[in-house]
Amino acid sequence: MSDTTQQTVIYTVTDEAPQLAAASLLPIIRRFAREIGIDMAERDISLAGRILAVFPEYLDADKVQSDDLARLGELVTTADANVIKLPNISASVPQLVAAVRELQDNGFAIPDYPEAPSSDEERDIRSRYDSVKGSAVNPVLREGNSDRRAPAAVKAYAQANPHSMGKWTADSKTRVSTMSGGDFRSNERSVTLEADDTLSIIHEGAGGATTLKDGLALPAGTIVDATFMSRNALLSFLSDAIETTAQDGTLFSLHMKATMMKVSDPIIFGHAVRAYLAPVFEAHGQALSEAGVNPNAGLGTMLDQIAEMPNGDAIRSEIDGLLAERPPLYMVNSDKGITNLHVPSDVIIDASMPAVLRAGGKGWGPDGNEADTNCVIPDSSYAPVYAEAVNFFKENGALDPTTAGTVQNIGLMAKKAEEYGSHPTTFEIPAAGTVKVVDAAGTVLISHDVEAGDIWRMATTRREAVVNWVELTLARQALTGYKTVFWLDKTRAHDAELLKMITPQLEAAGALEKVSIMAPAEATRDAFKTIFAGENTIAVTGNVLRDYLTDLYPILEVGTSAKMLSVVKLMNGGGLFETGAGGSAPKHVQQLVEQNHLRWDSLGEFCALAESLRFVGETQGEAKALVLGNTADAAITKLLAEGKSPGRKVGQDDNRDSHFHFALYWAEALAAQTDSAELAEAFAPLASDLASKADTIRAELKAGRGEAVDLGGYYFTDFGKVAAVMRPSATLNALIDA
Template sequence: MTDQNANSAPAATPDIIYTLTDEAPMLATRSLLPIIKGFTRAADVSVGTADISLAGRILAAFGLADDDLARLGALTQDPAATIIKLPNVSASLPQLKAAIAELREKGYELPDYPDEPATDAERQVREAYDAVKGSAVNPVLREGNSDRRAPQAVKAYARTHPHSMGAWSPDSKTRVATMDADDFRHNERSVVVPEAGTVQIRLVPADGGEPVVLREELPVTAGEVVDATFMSARALDEFLARANTAAKADDVLLSVHLKATMMKVSDPLIFGHVVRAFFPRTFNTYGEVLAAAGLRAEDGLASILAGLDDLPEGERIRASLREEMAAGPRLNMVDSTRGITNLHVPSDVIIDASMPAMIRAGGKLWDADGSMDDTLAVIPDSSYAGVYEAVIEDCKANGALDPRTMGSVPNVGLMARKAEEYGSHDKTFLIPADGTVEVVVTAGTGQPAGTVLLSSAVEAGDIWRACQAQDAAIRDWVHLAVVRARATGAPAVFWLDPERAHDRTIASLVERYLADEDTTGLDIRILDPVAATRLSLERARRGEDTISVTGNVLRDYNTDLFPILEVGTSAKMLSVVPLMNGGGLYETGAGGSAPKHVRQLLEEDYLRWDSLGEFLALAEALRHVAQVSGNARATVLADALDAATTTLLQEERSPARRLGGIDNRGSHAWLALYWARELAEQTADADLAARFAPVAEQLGAVNEQVQAELVAVQGHPVELGGYYLPDPALADAVMRPSAALNAIVDAL
């Protein structure tokens, strides 16, 4: 974890750590961070960086770079920690392999990813890469629970400048298809471990053979909630076949909505089932040929198509896929102009982005002709599918929500210490044989060794997983909900499903820990997710706010769903994570649209990424610095930044959608001007006012020139020297093309 100042001597931990990530956020950082460093330096606030990008994590895994993520994880235990975390790639396997290939081309001596490791060395390589895959960053950094809400300035802007909302028809055919049995929700079992100890996860084969150890040792803490569940492969395939038939019969688009990035073991496996279900004849005929060539349904249709040229049967397989595509239901398109279907790439399937976008568009998604149509939204596991179905039903009955009048649905989310499903990756398994999976005590826990805590009768091919939620994290979550209810006066609703074993356990703990809190005068309820959705929508239509208090996955879903309807994008949310040891983690919005923004930059030298989330996070981070360090100037910087952000919104200086307008770099230039003016005009710190008065004058004098320079570069392809690890000089040249702006910023 280093400051970006070259050749500087080792120093104390900077006041603020700004993360270097991937794709559009990473590119935007190259433009924004010099501005941030210049302004904060004047107030004696130091800003350092930590590389948590996919490329950086891969290199660190093999000793070719410092492990900034591990160092940052350790820093979360420091009460003074102040971390600004930008969206990073939660890598699917195709993304991981692409990044490995790029790094090897750049000369890094990295091993290939072993799909079928056969030796101990290959298994170690696979383990190292798998630790990088998927949501490797968030579980390390999220040592606190989540407080996400739309800032007042953002909400006010949405009401005066409402974003477009598609019209809903009561006759819309759009609906959700989900499993009604034998999925994760219905098969769940839950237990509270009385004392700290260790457990083992093992498969006892049905044929009476020796148990197969799936996880040798799993530590548990006193009072920890441990769950076990599985999805039946047989039931999943039957459900998917019915969904395909239903979409064809209703003549609607078939769309699948998963999260193969965050749920990096289970959801790619489910995605593979979806691909095989859509092309049953092809996989029945050529499945063994494809498998022998390493072409897996789990990696998506694009990966399979790309590998067919090397197969003798390639053209026959391609023709078979084409025939089944024509005969099956129409597919939702991720990019109709490029022929990218919903089944092409697993990392393109991001439910918390795709479902709200469909709802905002009046229940419609894109088809192959570039038109929009109704859809059968396939969400295999029923745990949270009812939330989306409830919103669809509400919109059919009442029409689209109105951002000019609707209330807000902020969120308090349980996510600390790898809570719940997002911490399940190292405890998720593809079951190799029929039998019973057992979670067995090996030591401690207040129970004899050999005690079976949880068991699941499974079949070969089923997807089994265990989840954990620590008692301290649950207590902190309940307390944070009370704090937010007290601060806002809004009702706080715990979204807990009495039909789920885990949620029943959590509900009992919520009731216990609420008794330890002062809830006088507060409206705090526990409702099942569907009822909670309906209540929140009913209140939102009246202009009233309702705090959703949810588990980890619903936190992710709700903090996209409601913001996309309220303010147009989840990137405009303020995301604060009060770390349990006193530090602060400030997250900057969603990165689901980042790949298409990079594509546009490469083709047109135009970056549409909106850094508003970074502006909001930085202001809160500065306030935390003031609190822990006593540096009052940090508060002055924060207040001025908030005022500048409000002006930027009201003056519509955020990135436009098309060439010729303000892009990300132009927005940063406007922010620098507004921030300098606010600092020059504030009266809380005369020295800062004097310091920034000439800066504001200089920026104002060259503003037209700066904006002209930034527009002048647009419309041409650019070269970055890499996607996952761009060449620094090339990236800086692209992201800082205004000599006039650079001269003023660098002089700070």
């Protein structure tokens, strides 16, 4: 079957734990799907696959990688799309460089990543790599808006089996620190295009005018936002935040997203490293620069580079002394001495801030103990959401998962809406001057006076995406009856333009009395009040806030965001089914390699699969696909009820065990259902065989646990080695592959 038939479902090949889990789960899915003629096809959107796809001319013919991301980008604009999308690496520069080295070691003759390109060839290479790093995948595939929520079975299980929650006290010293001026929020300017236009971004300085970007063709009704962060304001803020942390006696923790915000946030992260180690840079700045030390890469890379310098031992000694004097750093791994400032991609705000909130405002310090922390979020656009959460918990105590309601989300993200960090319109300004957004007629739409080192960026949001977002919201509100709140701040430039656009649509639909509009801080408090009372609400948000909230509330409500149901209703009729967050995947891989235990939970994949199958049934009139999807849901419910999700420690069930039990319960549900006698007859033998041989299968799955395993790589694993590790039961394999 081809990609363009609805009976083909695309299952994406990604990275880290989700990719390893797929080696075990995908054969099971294929065994069930083939009974009704559905082809589960794979497309490689992993970091390694994306790198190889942009350098075909450097590779031998047998090593050329097809550009599967581009192919999927075309598919999702059609009504035939049915894609199950697993989490992929949104690569930071250190991750990208590590992946390049691994591919080179495996015989792929791709070029090195040029940190400072000095020729046209190097600039071309850098441009190709820049197209791969950061959140390169999501803007391509998300040709629709997001409907994200906890599946009913997951929510019920969390209420009956609550996860641990830290204790909040009114005297907690934990706080959120953010900029009061000079940041992206305060400098934002927005306009809505009245007609189709082509825009340019121009920097005018003492040396004349330079075109930063041109040929930006946009349709009428597009909201254009531009803003900048002042380098001087940022440095002043960081210095003050370090001093405040010292006065409070708390941990210093930086919370950003240097993966998705691939241009701006690594620079801001580097400024934080430089500010924290200011005396060292004041004393050795020139030597560090000459040695190629770049704080944007993080303290970990810096220390490795310093170790190679002639006076490296002396500089390292000064750093160690400064670390002892400065406020203690929030730790990513206290046992291994990995701090919050070590690796830009180690601390991602949408996962790190909920972890602090769930832990009662605590973070791990370098002494291995928990402590209150100063959560430093430089840009104030959405920092008030977390600040309000901290204040609410200080006043009301921790959320009780056994009684809590739920916050669902309808997120605006179609057509790259509000993609602040994943596009080529973010720049570190080289010299003082003025940055202008100019239309085709030469009219200046937006203008900012900037200084050298400021970070300027532009983003767009298209009317058709906004209209679809409101339609999706009203449909969800009508279906659930839940309180529905648009998280929009009328005092913010972008939100004001958005409100001009959506208010007439809401009025025409007679929906103004059915929904509320609140600024994010107010909406945060309202949402917590709602779920503390055991009631439910729908948060209707823009793209970045969607990203944050669909981790924040699930982590507090059900313990993780990896178990969320994420449906993207593609604007041209197809479906994209995302499987949850992958932020902890690196730790999962490390544990598998060291102990042969993979604690990754594939519940998100199970839920996405069920929705994908039902989508086939609903759009194609395939009754058997509906049965397959509904019985997958039944299997999920039993899996949770029986406690067959992966545990964290060796000796407990892991990812592979949960896959076996999902297959067993799915086959049993199919054998027992009465909607399709044909499917019941087809799966009864498999259900019987899996049940009768369960003890043998479990024993085979657990053989070798606790021992180190070899995957043949991290970014580019060996297929045979991964299959041997992830499919260790010959008995189960024989039943599935028959």
